[in-house]
Amino acid sequence: MRVTNRQFVNLVARNVNISSQRLLKAQERLATMKRINRPSDDPIGMNRVLEYRRKVASAEQYIRNIDTATIRVEATVCNLEDVHELLRQARDIAASQASANDPTGRITAARQIANIHDQVRDIANTRLGGSYLFAGHATDTRPFPKDKGEIYEGDSGSIETIVGEGIRIKINAHGNEVFTGSGVADGVNVFAALKEVKTALESPDFDAPSLAQAAEDLGKVVSQVETVVSEQSTTFKRLEQTREYWNHMKQKFEDVLSKTGDADAAQLAVELQAEETAYEMALASASNVLKRNLMDFLA
Amino acid sequence: MTGIYGVLQMGRQALATQQTGINVTAENIANVNTPGYSRKRPVMETLPPVTTGEAQIGTGVTTREIERAYDRHLTDQIADESEHLGKWEAEKDGLERVEMVFNESSGFGLSQYLGEFWNAWEDLVNNPSGASERKMLAGAGETLAAYFQRTYNDLCEIQDELNRSVGQTVDAINLKAGEIAGLNEKIIRVETGGVNANDYRDSRDMLVKELSRMVDVAVSEQENGALVITLGDGNRLVEGSSSFDLTTLKNRSGLDDVAWASNPTASINASLSGGMLDGCLEVRDAAIPGYKNDLEDLAEAIKTKVNELHKKGYGLDGTTDKEFFAGSLSQNNFAISTDISEDVNKIAASATLTGLPGDSANAMAIAELQYDLTMDNGTASFNEHYIALVSRVGQDVQRATAGYDQQEAMLSHLENRRESISGVSLDEEMINMLQFETAYEAAAKLINTVDKMLDTLMSIV
Numbered sequence: 033m034r035v036t037n038r039q040f041v042n043l044v045a046r047n048v049n050i051s052s053q054r055l056l057k058a059q060e061r062l063a064t065m066k067r068i069n070r071p072s073d074d075p076i077g078m079n080r081v082l083e084y085r086r087k088v089a090s091a092e093q094y095i096r097n098i099d100t101a102t103i104r105v106e107a108t109v110c111n112l113e114d115v116h117e118l119l120r121q122a123r124d125i126a127a128s129q130a131s132a133n134d135p136t137g138r139i140t141a142a143r144q145i146a147n148i149h150d151q152v153r154d155i156a157n158t159r160l161g162g163s164y165l166f167a168g169h170a171t172d173t174r175p176f177p178k179d180k181g182e183i184y185e186g187d188s189g190s191i192e193t194i195v196g197e198g199i200r201i202k203i204n205a206h207g208n209e210v211f212t213g214s215g216v217a218d219g220v221n222v223f224a225a226l227k228e229v230k231t232a233l234e235s236p237d238f239d240a241p242s243l244a245q246a247a248e249d250l251g252k253v254v255s256q257v258e259t260v261v262s263e264q265s266t267t268f269k270r271l272e273q274t275r276e277y278w279n280h281m282k283q284k285f286e287d288v289l290s291k292t293g294d295a296d297a298a299q300l301a302v303e304l305q306a307e308e309t310a311y312e313m314a315l316a317s318a319s320n321v322l323k324r325n326l327m328d329f330l331a
Numbered sequence: 332m333t334g335i336y337g338v339l340q341m342g343r344q345a346l347a348t349q350q351t352g353i354n355v356t357a358e359n360i361a362n363v364n365t366p367g368y369s370r371k372r373p374v375m376e377t378l379p380p381v382t383t384g385e386a387q388i389g390t391g392v393t394t395r396e397i398e399r400a401y402d403r404h405l406t407d408q409i410a411d412e413s414e415h416l417g418k419w420e421a422e423k424d425g426l427e428r429v430e431m432v433f434n435e436s437s438g439f440g441l442s443q444y445l446g447e448f449w450n451a452w453e454d455l456v457n458n459p460s461g462a463s464e465r466k467m468l469a470g471a472g473e474t475l476a477a478y479f480q481r482t483y484n485d486l487c488e489i490q491d492e493l494n495r496s497v498g499q500t501v502d503a504i505n506l507k508a509g510e511i512a513g514l515n516e517k518i519i520r521v522e523t524g525g526v527n528a529n530d531y532r533d534s535r536d537m538l539v540k541e542l543s544r545m546v547d548v549a550v551s552e553q554e555n556g557a558l559v560i561t562l563g564d565g566n567r568l569v570e571g572s573s574s575f576d577l578t579t580l581k582n583r584s585g586l587d588d589v590a591w592a593s594n595p596t597a598s599i600n601a602s603l604s605g606g607m608l609d610g611c612l613e614v615r616d617a618a619i620p621g622y623k624n625d626l627e628d629l630a631e632a633i634k635t636k637v638n639e640l641h642k643k644g645y646g647l648d649g650t651t652d653k654e655f656f657a658g659s660l661s662q663n664n665f666a667i668s669t670d671i672s673e674d675v676n677k678i679a680a681s682a683t684l685t686g687l688p689g690d691s692a693n694a695m696a697i698a699e700l701q702y703d704l705t706m707d708n709g710t711a712s713f714n715e716h717y718i719a720l721v722s723r724v725g726q727d728v729q730r731a732t733a734g735y736d737q738q739e740a741m742l743s744h745l746e747n748r749r750e751s752i753s754g755v756s757l758d759e760e761m762i763n764m765l766q767f768e769t770a771y772e773a774a775a776k777l778i779n780t781v782d783k784m785l786d787t788l789m790s791i792v
Contacts, residue, residue: 033751034754035756038750042743042746042747046743070430070436071436071722071728072725072726075722079722081435082435082721089443096453097456162460168689169689170688171688172460172688194456194698198702326762327761
């Protein structure tokens with residue numbers, strides 16, 4: 033087969049071009065520290081990168097949702113524990129007055145009960161970030177306004193939060209459930225019960241059994257509140273666990289993301305070195321090949 | 332003629348022939364780097380012998396013809412493969428431009444904005460009456476719609492660029508066809524005189540190769556040396572010394588189709604199957620519309636599903652039956668509805684009128700749309716559908732790049748073979764030059780000898 037000058041030229045030009053293309057790609061990877069710089073670099077890899085980016089973003093959003101929910105649940109639990117304590121006190125006062133016969137004591141007790149009544153009402157009307165905690169969906173309506181007495185002005189809406197794909201958790205305590213006993217077996221209205229006690233204490237014809245009965249009712253309210261507190265505590269735990277889960281998963285997702293899309297610095301350095309060497313060799317061989325011909329040897 | 336004068340004649344002819352040899356060598360050397368040049372060889376032949384009484388005596392040498400070192404089949408193959416290369420090249424270029432539109436590698440692509448949109452709904456769930464959450468959601472919706480529209484518009488722009496390429500390529504084809512027709516005429520003229528029109532043929536071969544890269548052609552040579560060039564639909568582009576122009580005609584989408592100037596209302600796009608022209612058309616009329624449709628399907632689906640739920644819900648001010656998204660990509664007005672952009676309180680987070688303002692069930696339902704398998708006959712979510720689109724673009728580019736690289740290697744190999752047959756090797760020409768030079772010297776010496784012989788003869792008388 034004949035070999036001509038242009039064949040050398042073409043071959044050399046082609047080699048140099050191919051080498052420099054590979055060198056360019058290696059340098060690009062070094063500059064971006066990413067293995068995949070466009071979909072065609074690795075379409076399936078790009079697919080995974082986008083998928084996992086989405087998973088990481090989702091996990092972050094769930095964590096954000098959980099954090100917001102946790103604040104609310106904590107606030108609810110704290111408030112209800114205060115209510116619980118107050119009601120326990122009220123029950124003890126009522127019970128002790130029922131067994132004693134102390135008119136002056138009863139007057140003091142009545143005042144204490146009135147005090148407790150107001151505190152409980154205040155707690156029932158707590159707001160968190162401008163929204164009433166115990167009003168269901170009617171977050172802009174005071175659930176237990178003073179002029180309405182023991183009537184609940186909120187609704188029975190559930191506040192939910194998204195903590196996973198299609199997973200919703202209810203995070204509120206219903207004001208009517210806790211404070212008016214509606215929907216609860218053997219439920220008691222807190223304010224009515226406290227008023228009952230106060231009335232019994234202030235009554236000129238003191239009737240110990242009715243006071244004792246009122247004290248028992250208060251006892252029922254205490255367990256009523258307890259039930260909700262433990263419900264909320266369970267929710268709190270569940271939120272915590274879910275948060276940990278997503279934290280863990282987020283890290284795993286970020287790992288896969290890194291493995292798929294990021295370039296390994298050490299490997300890149302080696303690759304770059306190899307391509308540079310190949311390029312230099314292509315150039316060197318070019319100069320060698322193109323210079324020699326017969327004329328160097330003819331006189 | 333025999334005798335001394337016969338020998339003198341032979342010397343003269345030898346000088347002339349060897350000089351022709353040097354001439355041809357000189358031309359080869361001068362054209363060592365000319366692309367498309369085929370080296371020439373002088374074909375020397377002995378002149379017819381003369382029969383004298385005892386024997387046949389030769390009468391010398393002459394140059395019968397100057398031959399082009401040329402392989403017809405190879406030239407045809409190269410033209411053929413150039414067609415494929417032209418098509419792959421145009422496809423690769425076009426698709427690489429499309430790929431830039433879907434550049435998700437930096438992380439700020441449609442996928443990101445889609446995710447932020449769903450996240451904004453979840454933030455609203457956490458605080459349905461929150462003013463800042465509502466503003467953020469409206470903002471996220473706007474950004475998403477705007478990015479959708481921009482991506483779509485970018486694709487349309489690439490189609491316009493490709494359209495311009497089509498027009499330019501048609502002009503270039505007409506130009507080349509005209510030049511080939513011109514060369515046809517010259518070659519016919521020269522070769523009827525019995526001489527090889529080597530240089531014209533070289534030029535014409537180059538033109539045919541360049542033409543092939545632009546459009547697929549069938550080439551055949553007639554007896555008088557002229558080429559007949561036919562396009563895919565069987566009509567002649569070049570015949571003899573005439574060339575027939577192509578032109579463009581606007582099709583229904585407002586883009587240019589290819590047609591014959593002699594029949595400017597009939598599109599011949601369907602009959603093209605190679606070359607840059609076909610490649611451009613392929614990307615412009617098949618690949619990009621495919622991507623555009625996919626994008627439109629996605630935008631429409633998101634708009635429909637979100638609006639469906641949104642209309643059932645209630646805004647903070649009690650309004651209902653409002654749309655969240657409005658417009659469409661093809662009308663260049665895909666955006667959030669003016670109701671929402673003017674008053675974010677109309678965003679329907681609540682599922683019930685009585686549940687205001689704390690009810691966020693509608694916002695939750697909308698947020699959960701991101702997991703529903705709403706696309707591709709119920710097999711993919713919105714995000715999965717988009718990711719598949721990006722992946723497809725990447726694969727299409729990969730395929731075109733692989734096709735191009737492979738074709739380029741094949742063409743390179745063929746060109747190499749052509750070079751081997753038709754190319755000039757300086758070393759070889761040096762040797763030829765020595766050869767002819769020595770023969771020339773010998774012929775000169777011969778004439779000198781005859782001259783001396785004549786002198787001797789003269790001195791006898």
